Amino acid sequence: MTSFPPVSPGLDRVAILERQIDAPLERVWENVLDWEHLPWLHRKDFASIEPIEQGSWGWRARTESTARRGQYFTVELKVNRPAGQYVTRTLDGPSARTEIWTSLRSNGPNATSIRVEFWVPTTSDLSGEAIGKGYLSLYQRLWSEDEAMMIQRSQSLRSKPINKVETDSPVRIELGTLSEVRDRLPFCINFAGNTWRLCAVDDELVVHDAVCPHALGPLVDDPTDTDETGQVECPWHGFRFDMRTGRSSDGRRLRLRTPPRLIEQADSGTLALVMP
């Protein structure tokens, strides 16, 4: 691998990971620069992150291991977009000086080939092999989690919600009787080009947008969305929303899309969603 600048001296390459990611190169670069998802999407491995500096060059942040809470380390990620490369360096902590070099290559409209090299401070062969195996298993998991996020984001970017200017009559979907609906709660429904979630907050039936306005993450089944909190938390970056009002409940100034109206038909006693 030709590097920019080259791999630091005194490091051994302990493993190489090569695989294809089923997402466009553009989504992969977006994910690489997105430090904020680490303790949410990769919560098994990262407990927290505090940014120090960021820009089109990459980012530097202080992060904490989930396996060893209270153990912080500084990570720096630098990109070289024209070369299709980036390097992640651990600047301090137990794995200080480790460098992880990644090359990206587009492999079609929805596929990106990745090659990841793991370079660690020179060790004996035996421990190098063990460290390499550890990195391979960790990075297979991290990339699989990222891939699922990127595939879902690509799908959400492609779907286009229907709104009133595009249709002459109200868009409507039947849901069944009140008790049938209550028995299914909470559940999601695809309707009018979007995913909506039905749930109960303080026994009141609520419909909310199930697509996060930050980066289109899924607001579908987070354990914090209980009757008590009335909030839903996005699993990708942890943004929180009030399910009844759709407004940010974490001080951010975002808002979920206006949901369809839930109406009860007097004659049949059944419920329907209607896009106003």
Ligand code: FES
């Ligand atoms: S997509 Fe980022 S918080 Fe939801």
Ligand SMILES: [Fe+2]
């Ligand atoms: Fe990631």
